[in-house]
Amino acid sequence: MNKTIIKLALATSLALSASTALGADKLLLKTPIAFSTSLPGLGSPIPRVAEQLNLMSGGTLKMKVYEPGKLVKPFEILGAVSSGAINSGYTTAGYWAGKIPASPLFSAVPFGPEAGEYMAWLYYGNGMELYQGMYDQAGYNVHVLPCAIIAPETSGWFSKEINSKDDLKGLKMRFFGLGGKVMQKLGVAISLLPGGEIFPALEKGAIDATEFSMPAIDKRLGFHKVVKYNYFPGWHQQATVFELLVNKDVWNEMSGQHKALTENACKASMTDSLAEGEAIQFEAMQENIDKNGVHIMQWSDEMLALFKTTWDEVAVEEAANDAYFKTVLDDLTEFRDGYKLWKENAFLPRK
C-alpha cells in the first residue's frame, strides 16, 4: 500500500463507516472506476449498474461512481478496495499484472476465447473459482464479480503499414496485458498508459503507436487524428472482461438480498456491455474510412502466425515464472481444448 492510499484510508475511514452504512439494511458502494464513463463499453456499463441497483433495491443499495482519478487513481483501485479505503471499484484485472502475474488471464488472453467461450469458462468451468482464488492467494481482501465484457478490440493504431517483424522493431507503443508482452518480445518498446494519457503521448511523439480498445472507444480518444493505420483482428483481446471489486469484509456483511442484487446487476451488465460493444463498432469504422482517412488493415497470415508463436513462448515463460499463472493457463487450455470440437463444428464461417 503506497502513501497516498494510506493517507486516503486514514482520511476516509471514519466517513466511510457512516456513508456506507445508511442504516441496518442500507449500503452505499462508493465506486471509483478505471475508465471514463464517456467511453462506450468500457466506462458506460457501470453507471447503468448503479442505476439498476438503485431501482431494484428501492434505494437501499446505492452506488456512487467516481470518474478516473477523482477518488483513486486507476492503477491503485485494487489496493484501495483491499485496504478498505474504499469499499468497491470498477476496473480490469490486467491492471494488476505488476503485482499478480496471473491477473491478465482474467482480462483478455492473446488468441484466447471470444466472449461466449470466456463466459462459459468463467461461470460453468473453473474460471470464477480461480479468479477469486487468485486475489485470495495474493493476499487481497476483495470479492470479485465480472461486471462487463466486450467483443474484440482492434489490434492497434500505427503511423505506417506493418508488414514484417522488422517494421515492429523499435516502435514505441502503448499496449496492455499479455499482448504487450508479445509485442515487447518482438522488439517493441511498451508502455501501459491509462486511456486519458494516450492521445497526448501520441501527439507529442512520446509513443509512435497504440492499442486501446474497440473502434468506437478509440474514436473518442482521437487516435485517428495522429495515426491512420488501424489493424485487425485484435488477436491480443478477442474479448475483455471488466470487474467489480468489493472489499471482502463489506461483501461478507452484505445481506443475501444485496448480494443477489449485485450479482444480477453485474450479470445483466455482461449482456448489456457485450450487446453495446457489438452494436456500435461498424459505424465508427465506416466513419473512420469515409471521413477520417483511416486505413482498415488486416494482419497478413505471416504476421498473425508470428504473433501466435511469440504468444506461445510468452505463455511458457510466464507459466514457468509463476505457479498460479500456470494453474490458470492450464485450466483454461484444457477447457479450450475440449471446446474446440464444438467451436469448429457449430458455427457458420464469418466471411
Add this chain to the structure above:
Amino acid sequence: MNKTIIKLALATSLALSASTALGADKLLLKTPIAFSTSLPGLGSPIPRVAEQLNLMSGGTLKMKVYEPGKLVKPFEILGAVSSGAINSGYTTAGYWAGKIPASPLFSAVPFGPEAGEYMAWLYYGNGMELYQGMYDQAGYNVHVLPCAIIAPETSGWFSKEINSKDDLKGLKMRFFGLGGKVMQKLGVAISLLPGGEIFPALEKGAIDATEFSMPAIDKRLGFHKVVKYNYFPGWHQQATVFELLVNKDVWNEMSGQHKALTENACKASMTDSLAEGEAIQFEAMQENIDKNGVHIMQWSDEMLALFKTTWDEVAVEEAANDAYFKTVLDDLTEFRDGYKLWKENAFLPRK
C-alpha cells in the same frame, strides 16, 4: 382463443386476483414453460430466474414455474398470457408462427446473427421495439422480455448421410421455425413437435429425422439411440432467443422496482444461458462420438449454399406475404449489412 383457454380463464380468474396479488407490493408470477427444466439452456434458465427474483426481491416478487403442459400446453402459452388466464409464460416467439408470421424472426433466423450480434440488434438496434410492436399490432396483450439465449443448434439428426438435394426429398422431419420452411421447400415433410414428443415419433418411424437444439439438450432426448448422423453447423439457428411473456395489465401494474428486478433477472439470464450453452456441448459431442456411435458431420459447401439460396427465396416470399415480417427483416438486414464491416475484420478465424 380456443375453448380450453376460455375455460381456464374462467376457472382461474378469481383465484388469480388472490394468488398474484399477495399484498399491495407483492406479486406471484405463475409461469408455465414450453421446455422441460431438465433441458440445459432451454428449460434450465427459468428456475434460476425464479430463484434470483425471490432472493433479489426479499420474497416480494416470486415466480412459480410449471413444467410443460402442467398448467398450459406449450403452444397455447401466448394466448393464455394475453387473455390473463395466466399472468406470465416462458417460451420462444417462433412457436406463434401460425398466428404471427414475423414471430420466428425473434427466435432464430437462418444464416442469421450469432448471439452477440442478435443481442446488439435487440438491445441497441430497433429489435426490442419491433419485438414488442409485433405483439401489440397483432392484438396480444403481453409485455415481452428476452430471457435466455443459446449459441448454435445442431442442424439435426438423420439416419443416413445427406449429400445432395435428392437425399432430402421425401424425408419426414421435425423442424422448427424459418429453417423448417427452407426444408419444406427442399421437399422435406415438416412437422413441429414439442420436445417431449420427438423421441417417440422417431422410434415409431412417424418421422425419419429431427432437429431440436444443441448436442447436450438433444442427448437428453435420446435422438442418438435412433439416428446416428448429427449434422453441423446449425445454419438455421446460430442463436436462439427465449422470451418471458407477462400479461400487459399485470406488467403495467407492477412497481418500478418489480419491473427493474424482472428486467435485470432476464438480462442476467441471457448471460447465464449463453455461458451454459457454450460450456456443455463439447462433452456431449465427445460422448456421442466415443460411446454412442454418432457421426459428427459437416454440411458440404454445396449443401450449405443450397440451404442459403433456398432461405433467400423463403425470406422474399414471407416478406411478400406479411408486411410486419418485411419490416422486421428489412431492419435486421440493414443492421447486419452494417455489422458485416466489423464482423469480417474483428474476429480471428475459428479453425
